[in-house]
Amino acid sequence: MKIRIIGTLIIMVLIGVGYAADVKGKITFDGKAPKMKPLRMDADPVCVANSDIKPRKEWLILDENNSIKNVLVFVKESKSGSLADSYDTPKESAVIDQKGCVYVPHVLGIMVGQTLDILNSDGTLHNIHALPKVNKEFNKAMPRSKKQMSVKFDKVEAPFKVKCDVHPWMGAYLGVFDHPYFAVTDDSGAYTISGLPAGKYVIEAWHEKLGTQTADITVDDSGASQDFLFKKPSKKK
Amino acid sequence: MSESQERHYNILKLNRVFAISSIIFTAVWLLVFVDDYQRPWKKYQKEFRKLEIEKVRAELSDVSIELESNAEYNALKEELSSSEQKLQNRQNELDDIMNQLIIMEAELYKNNQIYQFAKADLDVLKYDYEKSQVGYKKNTDIEQKYFTLKDSVDKYFFIREQSEISIDQVNDARQKITNEINQINSSLKSLMREQSMMQRKLSKVDPEAMTLANKIGNIVRDLPVLDFIDPYYEVKQVVVNDLEEDLVYMGMPKVDRCMTCHVGIDKKGFEDSPQPYTTHPKLDFMVGASSSHPISEFGCTSCHLGRGRGTGFYSSAHSPNDEETAHRWEEEYDWEPKHYWENPMLPTRYSEAGCYKCHSGNMPLKEAETLSLGLSVFEKSGCYSCHNVARWDDAPKSGPSLYKLASKTYKDWTYKWIMEPRSFRHNTWMPHFFKKGNNSSPKDIVRTEQEVLAMTEYLFTNSESYDINSMNITGDYDRGRILVSSLGCNGCHQIQSTPDPDYDPTIQAIRTEQGPNLIGLGSKVNEDWLVGWLKNPYSYHEGTKMPNLRISDQEAIDIATYLLADKNAEFDDLPTPQVNDKILNEISADFLSQLLRKSQVDEKLSDMSTIEKLNYSGEKLIGHYGCYSCHNISGFEGKKPIGIALNVEGSKLISKLDFGFWHDEIPHTKWDWFYTKINRPETFDLIPNDDGSVSVKELRPLDKSRMPHYGLTEKEIDGLVTLIMGLVKDEIPETKLPEKTPDYLAVANGERFLHTNNCLGCHKIDGEGGAIWPSTAVWLEEIAGSQNSEDMSIVQSFSPPLLNTQGRKAQPEWLLNWFQNISMIRPHLQVRMPSYDFTHEEWNSVISYFQSKDGLALTYENPHNFSTTSDSYIAGQKIQEEGACINCHFYGEKKPLQDAITWAPNLVLTKERLRPEWLIEWFNNPQAVMPGTKMPAPYIPVDEPISDVKEYWGDEVASFIGDTTGMLYGLIDWMWGMEGKEDVSSIVKEHLNNEGYGFISDDEDDEWGDDEW
Amino acid sequence: MSENNKKSFLEKAAESQVWKSIFRGGGVPRNRRQRMMSVLNSVFLHLHPVRLPKHAVKLKFTWCMGGMSFFIFLILTISGILLMFYYRPTIEYAYTDIIDLAEQVPFGIMRELHRWGAHAMVITVWLHMFRVFMTGSYKPPREFNWGVGVVLLLLTLLLSFTGYLLPWDQLAIWAITVGGNMARATPFLGSEGPGAALLAIGDINFITMASDARFILIGGRFMGEAALLRFYVLHCIGLPFIIMIFMAVHFWRVRKDGGISTPV
């Protein structure tokens, strides 16, 4: 047991130093972009006052090239066994802010045990209501005086919703992982999972409305690239 | 030789025969030994030992590795070796001490002996001395001897003591030297406890881990013949003294030997091992020593049935779950059904029958899904109406009342309905009496048509009147549709026009079948009746389970418009036959001839008009088919049900079940018989043919099996069979039953009451129930789009509230009052808590259920005292202000700041409604109390720097710093101090009318645009 | 080498004092005299004559059925004694003890041996009777011994019948019930037998359900504890005792009536 752990560590160090590489890619949307209506926030004047940009809905954000923002891409499983049994929890916290009555960022990945700092930049009462299925549900009020609180998640879980019951339009998604190999696409729909040791993996791209896609990739010392193309989900019923 | 003439047999030949027969004889005896030694269970125990060795070895190696990587352990080991080194250096010293000790112990032994001898002499002398005191002559000689000896004994005692003291001293010296090592050893031992436990365990099972002597012993103990002494492989058994094996008129303590082969049944860690080594699948609930049903107290066959004393696969009466298993067993174990044992093991699909023996007062039974489903189906199907089961003695009739039938529906409809209910409503609980396998020949059909006509005629002739007022309002279809989906109708009713191919019967699914599936009503009922019924069901039938939803005239008309729009054209087109006098005569004659002679029958018939005949035979037929068992019908009050009682049906001897001509087709088990009887009740009126078809036995119409066909699924029938198999006459001693504390009874009764009245159709308690939720989602989809309907937290907030911790939560006086006068609590809800006409007692039983469930047994509660000038109150006010409760909660008539979608109860109600103790619990973590609730835990500045708190929150809050409960009580004080309007329903109504809910997303489809891919 | 040295071990042993003290007459039966003596002097063998007509040792003639019956009786006695260690004749224990014998007890096969032996004995006794009839051996002077044999047949059946009840299972009690009910119809002595009503003085019936032959047989009006005990005692002590006496007479009379029958 012990030997195995040491062995894995050694291999990891070797690979990590020598062959760790990045996985990059771009995620695009195939189809006509929906016309997003602006958010109505009149219920809370503070929100209207605080939002510097005119807020719009966030469930599908595309740029002019139809690249999708806010897709969570992560290593789902390792096929050639080069993922370690456990990874150190990052010292630095992940941050989610409540600003202008929206969550920034809208989609976020964190690691098990990593601290999530929840900021309240608005001068109004928010409540942060996490709705996980595996981890513990919580719903905490953050009055205007409370600028920051911290939480941790101790189990791996697929992305789940975080919402504010006072401002029903506020929503964010959180995925919890036991490894550091995940990324969220930026404005241009690009993502980078860095430092992935060479090997074969299955990666998954998750989007809140468009669903998930997986792909098999092989990472060598030059890294790998994997693009995804999402389509409009077929209508239910 | 002359002698040889006196012989007949050739001696050599005889010798040969003798030799052969002796060899055979010896071989047979060997065979006897082998047969005796090779018990069938041995190979399982051997195999299991291997598994166990493997497991213990793995555990041991895990523990060892863990130990090796334990820093403390390694340090101690180092220390130990250095201490040993030190000891080595002082070895000479220690040796001296040891030598000294040996000499001293010898001395002690000697001295002790001298003392003991002297003492024995002294005791003798003591008796002589005492005896010499009797009488007047004193024997001074003895007296002197005695006292002399006494002195010397004391002396010897002292000498012995000296010896002991010096030994102690030397021992101390020795101990000082070895002390260090001993201490290290003892702390090592405690670290290694687990390891040594494993080692000890392993040395018992694993020959490789044994000493040589034990290894030999291990082999010898299981040798033939010697194995009667203390074998490793042996028959294991549990004797349960107060549970009895039924030996007819007497009981023997239950002896179960199942664990002889099922060796791992009570051991953790064999969950994935193959049978028979598998751990019990619910070890924490059953079998396990710490479970509520430990094997030592309950055995195995008390629940599973079977022949507990058996130690073979066949002799223990295993029962296969299905045919495939049976075939496999036949091949693998030479299995055949165990004849000559009344209670063979229950197949696993029915094993929950065993639960019912002791837990017959509960519903649902936790961890017994099949049985609970069976109970539910039994109740819904109205089995108890015809077949008496004591549990349902007081239950109302399971079908609707037919007293005022004529006001509700039409003759034509009634005829077609009785003939074939499922052609109108595909999933109705009303069973098929006609068009079954035993009455479907053309001749039978002609007769049953007339029978149904007669019954319909009787029902309508004897129908009472029902006052209905027509109303001159027009209804709106869409409004009606929204009302039906939002008022809460779906908690009990489905509207499902075609059967769901994926229908999976569960208790939850049946909750939405509490009332009928509301389809085709346009073909069935008349509008005025429906409006009257919706407005007050009790006015039509007092005992109905349909509650009053306080529906206004307009709402009633809207709903009726919507429901009546659905007509079943196919059903409407079914023909209704004409009265056929000849057949009607036959039917009437069948009944008349039970009382009269043939000639009298003919005479009577000729005197009767057609209508009279219809009514006469209708009445008789209703009695014959037992319609009155489930329905209230005029003229049948107080009549006994027609079916046989099922109270101890599970104990019925199988010889009392008539397999008819199906002895080769249906396995000869009770459960298979019951299954067949429920699945196709007419089976035993039929004769199977070789080609798979059936023919019908020669039976007179009135002799045919009347049991109707329910069209149940396999899972539902399995549930019913499980229940029936559980209806046994076993007498279980009190010690084995759940303790009947008042709390237990209150909870059990409450659970049954809640089940009977389908409270869980709407409410969820501790994760159970809430059958209405999916339809809330459907409604939300319609009014707010899929973004909302897919969000479970929104669905939850628009569904009837969770009732977790209701006992701790609500003040009982308020709760009772509220039950009787329902008023608005959650302003955003459309779904309505109905007004039930339960009695005080019934409401009380509900309330005490909630209280007992939460372990609350208060008869009197202290009022919550507060003062509006106290620090606490002011702090509470501040917290409320910062927490912005007003965002969602009504403060009297003060509307919440946010849109209606976030609304929550009027806080003015709180002081009457909720218990302060519960509020503390609630504020601390609302999600722990009501998972998924939108209520956030109010923010309490409890661990912020006091200066910050003073600056921001004020002195009063700061005075409670570090005291969460104190601050929360402040909040409660503030709420108790609130005054204002309690009933905000008109405000809510107005707001919703003008501004709506303020749902966020609107239609996604709009945003996607019109393109379809 | 002298002849003495050629003596086998057996012969040497037969000359020892121990041998001689045990087997009267001594010596390995090698010659005619010794053979005769070995029969005459053995308590077990002396119920045989020393010499027999030739056909008496032919299996074709005797079928050995009488001997077999006796052997099976011995086997039944031994296995029966072993069974008595485990079996308790009460309605609580009887049934479960039998199950335990089948499932758990070492050498529980004794029960099988006992039961099948009992069936076999019934058949061998019948066949013995058949043989005796077919050879005309019942004729004078053996007519009395034939009668004794008939009694032995009856006792064999009764032994088997009483043993049949002891497992106290459905097979047992209903078999015995069917048999026992016939006793109820015994003329005069059975409560439902013809003539029982005649044994009455005035209105007082002497033969009732509680005093008739069946009651005596099963010790009660219903098949129960008393019946089991009665049958047990009869099976283990009463009938074996009687049958042994009759067997002794039977064997003794075989010799006294002129041994095995022979054609004149």
Added chain:
Amino acid sequence: MGSFKEIVNTISNPTILFTSVLILFPFIFPPTDWFDKWHRKLGLHHLWGTKAIIIATIGMTAFFIYGLGDYNFQKIVLKPDNVPISGMIFLVVFFTWLSMNQAYKNDELLDKGQKPDEFYEAPNDKVLVWPDLVYVELISLIIMSAFLLVWSIGLPAPIEEPANPTESPNPAKAPWYFLGLQEMLVYFDPWMAGVVLPSLIIVALMAMPYIDRSPENSGFYSYKRRRLGISLYMFGWLVLWQLLIIVGTVLRGPNWNFFGPFEYWDVHKLEALTNINLSEIIYIKFLNTGLPSNILVREIWGILITLGYFLILPPLLAKTILRNMYEKLGVARYSIFIVLIITALTLPIKMYLRWIFNLKYIISIPEYFFNF
């Protein structure tokens, strides 16, 4: 092959089975010269030849093996307590053959004026008990023990459900060796079938040597010279004893109805049982007067017939057919003999009266439990 099973089922029916056995019996075991003549003409004496037993053994074995393929047959025959019967059938057939075979050989020898096979000349033909007899006995003991042990290992002894006095199995059967008596219950009341007839069997067996007194023809197997005796004995032993046991065990199912060996024991099977008493036949059927209330008057016909059967028939026979026998035996012996014989004959007589006239009782006085 289905039809073969049906044929077997049909001929197993007691009426057919019994009638054919009754007809065949005197030709197989001829009691008189006339039958003996036909016995030989029909070639039935070959039954006692060597070929016959080989064929019979093979035939019976084949039948059993074939039958065991049938579920219903298997269920009855392999019921543990019925297994001895199967063995018994083979043994009885074999030993009957063996004795008859030797008897016929001896008959031939005697006919030729020679001595029977068993004859010996004392003292030359005597043999010593040690070792011949003792050895043979020892070997039989060993083989017997081995056989019983093998049987015990192979076939577990039956143990059924715990005794339940309220739940009678259907059919409830006595131990197999008493099933002949139970079968008689069909035709007689318990007091006859269960008490009188068994007692008479015992008495008859014991009386046998006192009726057949001549010491001739003893000590060896013979038939011809003891024809009548053996034929009668064989009838009692093979037909009234063995056959009835087999019928009672194998062919009687629920409600004591008849079931063929290949027939399913269906509790629903019905047999028309509308049996009537002699008094009813006479008074209701013939005289049309209704039953007289006086018991004696009612039953007088039956009583007369019975008395006639037992009191008038014997002297009648003594004067006519059995005159020789009467003279040979004398009054006392003849009376005992003839009463025993005609009592035994009541069984077949009642069987046929039942089958032909549905007659239940000749005398029926249920008031005093006296039915005959």
